[in-house]
Amino acid sequence: MILALAGGVGGAKLAAGLAAVLPPQELAIVVNTGDDFEHLGFRISPDIDTVTYTLAGIANRELGWGIAGESWAFMDQIARIGGESWFRLGDRDLATHVERTRRLRGGESLTDVTAALATAHGIAHRIVPMADDPAPTIVHTDEGALAFQDYFVRRQCAPALTGLNLAPDVAPSAAFSALIDDPALAAVILCPSNPYLSIDPIFALAGARERLRARGVPIVAVSPIIGGKAVKGPAAKIMAELGVPVSSAGIAAHYGAMLDGLVIDETDRAGADAIIGPRLLITQTIMRSDADRAQLATDVIGWLRREWTLDPSDPISGVKKA
Amino acid sequence: MILALAGGVGGAKLAAGLAAVLPPQELAIVVNTGDDFEHLGFRISPDIDTVTYTLAGIANRELGWGIAGESWAFMDQIARIGGESWFRLGDRDLATHVERTRRLRGGESLTDVTAALATAHGIAHRIVPMADDPAPTIVHTDEGALAFQDYFVRRQCAPALTGLNLAPDVAPSAAFSALIDDPALAAVILCPSNPYLSIDPIFALAGARERLRARGVPIVAVSPIIGGKAVKGPAAKIMAELGVPVSSAGIAAHYGAMLDGLVIDETDRAGADAIIGPRLLITQTIMRSDADRAQLATDVIGWLRREWTLDPSDPISGVKKA
Numbered sequence: 001m002i003l004a005l006a007g008g009v010g011g012a013k014l015a016a017g018l019a020a021v022l023p024p025q026e027l028a029i030v031v032n033t034g035d036d037f038e039h040l041g042f043r044i045s046p047d048i049d050t051v052t053y054t055l056a057g058i059a060n061r062e063l064g065w066g067i068a069g070e071s072w073a074f075m076d077q078i079a080r081i082g083g084e085s086w087f088r089l090g091d092r093d094l095a096t097h098v099e100r101t102r103r104l105r106g107g108e109s110l111t112d113v114t115a116a117l118a119t120a121h122g123i124a125h126r127i128v129p130m131a132d133d134p135a136p137t138i139v140h141t142d143e144g145a146l147a148f149q150d151y152f153v154r155r156q157c158a159p160a161l162t163g164l165n166l167a168p169d170v171a172p173s174a175a176f177s178a179l180i181d182d183p184a185l186a187a188v189i190l191c192p193s194n195p196y197l198s199i200d201p202i203f204a205l206a207g208a209r210e211r212l213r214a215r216g217v218p219i220v221a222v223s224p225i226i227g228g229k230a231v232k233g234p235a236a237k238i239m240a241e242l243g244v245p246v247s248s249a250g251i252a253a254h255y256g257a258m259l260d261g262l263v264i265d266e267t268d269r270a271g272a273d274a275i276i277g278p279r280l281l282i283t284q285t286i287m288r289s290d291a292d293r294a295q296l297a298t299d300v301i302g303w304l305r306r307e308w309t310l311d312p313s314d315p316i317s318g319v320k321k322a
Numbered sequence: 323m324i325l326a327l328a329g330g331v332g333g334a335k336l337a338a339g340l341a342a343v344l345p346p347q348e349l350a351i352v353v354n355t356g357d358d359f360e361h362l363g364f365r366i367s368p369d370i371d372t373v374t375y376t377l378a379g380i381a382n383r384e385l386g387w388g389i390a391g392e393s394w395a396f397m398d399q400i401a402r403i404g405g406e407s408w409f410r411l412g413d414r415d416l417a418t419h420v421e422r423t424r425r426l427r428g429g430e431s432l433t434d435v436t437a438a439l440a441t442a443h444g445i446a447h448r449i450v451p452m453a454d455d456p457a458p459t460i461v462h463t464d465e466g467a468l469a470f471q472d473y474f475v476r477r478q479c480a481p482a483l484t485g486l487n488l489a490p491d492v493a494p495s496a497a498f499s500a501l502i503d504d505p506a507l508a509a510v511i512l513c514p515s516n517p518y519l520s521i522d523p524i525f526a527l528a529g530a531r532e533r534l535r536a537r538g539v540p541i542v543a544v545s546p547i548i549g550g551k552a553v554k555g556p557a558a559k560i561m562a563e564l565g566v567p568v569s570s571a572g573i574a575a576h577y578g579a580m581l582d583g584l585v586i587d588e589t590d591r592a593g594a595d596a597i598i599g600p601r602l603l604i605t606q607t608i609m610r611s612d613a614d615r616a617q618l619a620t621d622v623i624g625w626l627r628r629e630w631t632l633d634p635s636d637p638i639s640g641v642k643k644a
Contacts, residue, residue, distance in 0.1 A: 041363075041424040071395045073413035074420075081442040083421050091395035091413040098396075099405050102363040120403040 001025065001184040002301070004191055005130075007032040007047045007198020009064045009232050010224055010287075011191030012054035014300075017293030018189070019055050021301065024124040029055075030176050032193070033110070033129045034137035034166065034201030035148050039087050040078070042097035043104050046149075047198065048114055048129055049096055056121035060090075064232060067092045086154050111175045128175045130202045135167035137201050152197075157234040160241045164196060166204035180211045187304045188212060190221035192285065194235045195254050196242075203258065213258060218308045220261035220278070222285055222300065223248040227267045231286065249274040261307065263300055279307055323347065323506040324623070326513055329354045329369050329520020331386045331554050332546055332609075333513030334376035336622075339615030340511070341377050343623065346446040351377075352498050354515070355432070355451045356459035356488065356523030357470050361409050362400070364419035365426050368471075369520065370436050370451055371418055378443035382412075386554060389414045408476050433497045450497045452524045457489035459523050474519075479556040482563045486518060488526035502533045509626045510534060512543035514607065516557045517576050518564075525580065535580060540630045542583035542600070544607055544622065545570040549589045553608065571596040583629065585622055601629055 002022060006015045006029055015029045029051060036045045046065065053059040053067055060066045070090035079085040089097065096117060103113045109132045118127045139151040141159030151157060172180070179185065190199050199221075203209040212219065228246050230236040236246045244250040248264040252275045255262075262278040265285040272280055281303045287293045304310050324344060328337045328351055337351045351373060358367045368387065375381040375389055382388045392412035401407040411419065418439060425435045431454045440449045461473040463481035473479060494502070501507065512521050521543075525531040534541065550568050552558040558568045566572040570586040574597045577584075584600040587607040594602055603625045609615045626632050 040420050041427060067399075071393060071413065073393045074396065074416050077389075077414040077417035078420065081417055081421055081439060083417065083424075091393065092399040094396050094416065095399035095403055095405065098362050098400065099403055102405075105363060117403060 001179075001182060002027050002187050002189060002304075003179055003185055004029045004189045005032075005193075005199055005202050006030070006051055006191040007035075007193030008050045009054075011047075011193030011198060012051045012059070013287040013293050014189070014191040014222055014296060015051055016054045016290070017287065017295070017297035018301075019123075019125045020290070020294040021297045022125075024126070028126040028128055028179050030128045030130055030179065030202060031114075032198045032201050033131055034135055034197070035152065036134065037136065037147065037149050039149070040084065040089070041101070042089075042094075043101045043110075044087075044089075044097055045100065045110070045114070045129065048110075048127065049093070051127055052096075052114070052118055052121060052123065055118070055123045055125065055127070058121070066090045087149060109173070111173050126175075128179065129173050130176055130208075131167070131170050131205055132173045133170050135170040135201065135205065137167075137197065138165035140164065148197075152234075157237060161196075161234075161238045162241070164200065166201050168204050168206060170205055172205045172208050176205075176208075180208070180215065185215055185217055186310055187217050187308065188219040189300060190219065190255070190259075192222040192224040192231065194224060194230075194233055194238070195221075195251060196235070196238050197233075209258065218260040218304060218310075219258055220263065220281075220300065220304065221251065221255055221259055222263040222296070223251045223265070223268075225251055225268075226265040226285065245274075247271055247274065249276070252277050261303070263296075263303070281307075323501075323504060324349050324509050324511060324626075325501055325507055326351045326511045327354075327515075327521055327524050328352070328373055328513040329357075329515030330372045331376075333369075333515030333520060334373045334381070335609040335615050336511070336513040336544055336618060337373055338376045338612070339609065339617070339619030340623075341445075341447045342612070342616040343619045344447075346448070350448040350450055350501050352450045352452055352501065352524060353436075354520045354523050355453055356457055356519070357474065358456065359458065359469065359471050361471070362406065362411070363423070364411075364416075365423045365432075366409075366411075366419055367422065367432070367436070367451065370432075370449065371415070373449055374418075374436070374440055374443060374445065377440070377445045377447065377449070380443070388412045409471060431495070433495050448497075450501065451495050452498055452530075453489070453492050453527055454495045455492050457492040457523065457527065459489075459519065460487035462486065470519075474556075479559060483518075483556075483560045484563070486522065488523050490526050490528060492527055494527045494530050498527075498530075499533075502530070502537065507537055507539055508632055509539050509630065510537075510541040511622060512541065512577070512581075514544040514546040514553065516546060516552075516555055516560070517543075517573060518557070518560050519555075531580065540582040540626060540632075541580055542585065542603075542622065542626065543573065543577055543581055544585040544618070545573045545587070545590075547573055547590075548587040548607065567596075569593055569596070571598070574599050583625070585618075585625070603629075 140163040143159040462485040465481040
């Protein structure tokens with residue numbers, strides 16, 4: 001069983017690629033909930049929705065969030081009657097927030113709600129929130145501390161990031177915890193999401209980093225930095241603000257001892273020597289099409305099997321550190 | 323100052339007519355909230371919304387509820403992910419429910435929220451909920467007791483009504499209570515809403531009926547029954563089920579001593595002799611256009627001034643029982 005850790009768009013694409021090539025029992029996707037917030041009375045889980053919509057094949061590829069073919073009548077009306085309209089909720093997307101909020105208020109866990117919504121969208125693979133309790137990421141910037149969506153959406157990541165408050169006192173969800181302990185766990189893939197804003201919040205949960213590392217299975221990341229830029233989002237900007245090299249070498253340095261392997265793009269072959277620590281897979285990592293996603297997933301799984309002698313016929317015992 | 327009591331569509335039309343011919347300080351519209359309920363996590367006030375949308379000029383005239391030019395992407399998506407879709411909420415209409423719910427959860431009263439939404443829609447006249455606390459109407463039928471919207475929307479008023487549980491223990495809203503006591507109160511108009519489902523819930527509130535009657539100002543109704551039929555809705559069906567004559571005489575009998583005057587349609591001139599009790603105004607009461615609404619409002623106000631010697635130059639002291 002492969003455990004994929006994911007945040008938003010880039011992570012969701014690789015998660016969809018993995019779901020395209022692995023049967024449901026051999027993949028679980030644990031998703032960052034540090035971006036979650038309450039808005040207009042709704043409980044909003046942006047990364048869970050992006051992963052769910054992407055796996056369901058209904059993600060809005062133009063916007064990079066929300067549902068394809070979305071309409072905005074609700075938002076227009078909210079603006080007209082003086083409500084808050086800085087965080088845009090499409091008419092279809094709204095159904096997700098209404099159902100999630102209704103179910104959470106009814107006592108269901110975020111894990112259960114996420115599973116129910118995934119099932120409603122015809123998704124067979126497990127999408128698991130990193131935590132059931134709120135674990136909000138606070139962004140420290142040169143303009144002070146900001147709630148995540150104030151930084152990310154309202155301010156469009158304009159303030160310079162100086163640090164993050166993650167949620168080390170919040171426990172992983174029971175489902176995530178069970179996945180960490182699952183005897184079938186063969187490898188962990190850090191999807192090409194923002195390391196600071198999407199993956200670190202998962203690692204930061206109480207005991208998560210240590211327990212994942214202690215399993216002894218390979219942990220590999222797909223670098224979100226290609227040619228000195230982030231494919232999408234503020235990863236490159238944040239790395240520059242923190243004084244980290246904006247490169248896959250910087251990604252490797254950031255993950256440090258958590259990382260056994262790093263997948264970098266062919267574009268960056270020349271810079272591979274600067275990457276210290278993890279084993280490398282150099283391949284095509286830009287995912288423009290569904291075929292690209294499946295190909296990258298196939299490449300990463302094949303590499304795991306080769307490099308860490310993961311035996312596909314015995315996922316439980318087949319993984320050994322080389 | 324005229325106090326208009328209103329429920330849904332028919333009442334909202336006359337309320338809009340009154341608002342077209344009276345300045346804001348000379349009209350207050352108190353609206354039934356017995357139909358209010360919580361659905362999909364929203365606090366929904368169907369009659370307040372109908373009155374608000376009608377006065378704002380954005381009511382959906384085809385449907386008889388909701389906003390003109392509405393779209394249904396949210397509802398379609400809710401159905402797709404397995405949510406409840408029997409009570410249809412349009413994409414624009416939803417903005418009202420979201421804002422209302424958010425403000426109520428934030429501690430505002432329904433009165434304050436209703437006023438804020440009316441202002442947002444550019445309405446200068448007062449729209450006042452009959453009560454701030456929940457005052458749900460329970461409908462007793464030959465199939466048992468039903469929550470109001472289960473009877474009205476889910477079952478489309480199909481079960482035979484045998485009685486109603488109103489909310490005699492719920493206090494009128496402070497704003498409604500102040501209107502009852504307002505020295506400027508000159509007359510009360512019962513709009514052509516359903517007497518059982520829309521007006522009686524207002525009268526039934528603790529002390530409302532007695533305090534209104536004790537003011538000594540004329541209380542007049544516009545009959546919702548024309549030619550033995552309700553213009554819209556289940557009023558005629560309910561009267562038949564309760565064994566009441568389906569006519570303006572039946573309306574007069576139902577309101578009894580609460581009524582000083584009754585406005586009936588020209589169509590029913592021949593049956594006027596059967597109406598016992600109130601003074602009568604026979605005029606055109608069907609409101610197909612904005613002009614019809616304003617004309618009926620003008621007719622009723624003129625009749626009040628003539629019949630009860632209401633002096634338009636002195637609305638405070640000008641009304642006397644003839």
